[in-house]
Amino acid sequence: AQSVAQPEDQVNVAEGNPLTVKCTYSVSGNPYLFWYVQYPNRGLQFLLKYITGDNLVKGSYGFEAEFNKSQTSFHLKKPSALVSDSALYFCAVSVFSGGYNKLIFGAGTRLAVHP
Amino acid sequence: DVKVTQSSRYLVKRTGEKVFLECVQDMDHENMFWYRQDPGLGLRLIYFSYDVKMKEKGDIPEGYSVSREKKERFSLILESASTNQTSMYLCASSSPTGVRSEQYFGPGTRLTVT
Secondary structure: OOEEEOOOOEEEEEOOOOEEEOOEEEOOOOOEEEEEEEOOOOOEEEEEEEOOOOOEEEOHHHOEEEEEOOOOEEEEEEOOOOHHHOEEEEEEEEEEEOOEEEEEEOOOEEEEEEO | OOOEEEOOOEEEEOOOOOEEEEEEEOOOOOEEEEEEEEOOOEEEEEEEEOOOOOOEEOOOOOOEEEEEEEOOEEEEEEOOOOHHHOEEEEEEEEOOOHHHOOOEEOOOEEEEEO
8 A cells, every 4th residue: 555654653853953853655657755734723834855856855845855766755854943843744645546646645754943 | 826715714603504615716627626734633634626526525525515516616515514613724826836835824714513
């Protein structure tokens, strides 16, 4: 079955430190991978995506993600965390299933950045 | 910028009521989606639509129906609301470029069924 896993329910980071939010996937064929962020009481906002090419993808708000095919991972990273980065982060994979394209989401990881 | 709006941010309904959740997008997107979001479960696809008057079941369609009479509007209907439908409902839209397209989300409707 095609799926996305986010192994950590919560990640705690001190402001100024680097952060990593983990994501692994299981799909047949080429993976098309996405990261979204959800701030409190808001909808999801698109951060970045990997389609093909360079394994390091840069996105909004200083975030980047590294695609690793051998480890089937797509971890989200930022060199220096801000308190304002505290939010819920979702990894997703786009698949073609049942004749249609759709996104499969992970369960989400809550990022807490402490001053 | 793409704008996806939802008719209500918060909604409280009684068991057995018929509930309408409305979603409108302003970017002429062909594709529209309804998800529900529950803690620990991420987002689960309820229904989607790739064209006007077209609808397809997602992963959890039971207890829901949809309507798409105009391209910009996609409605989710709970025919007879139940307490297990208490959740956050998110609408999304995307352009028709297949698996490479990101989806744009509305702010969500938090529905409570009592």
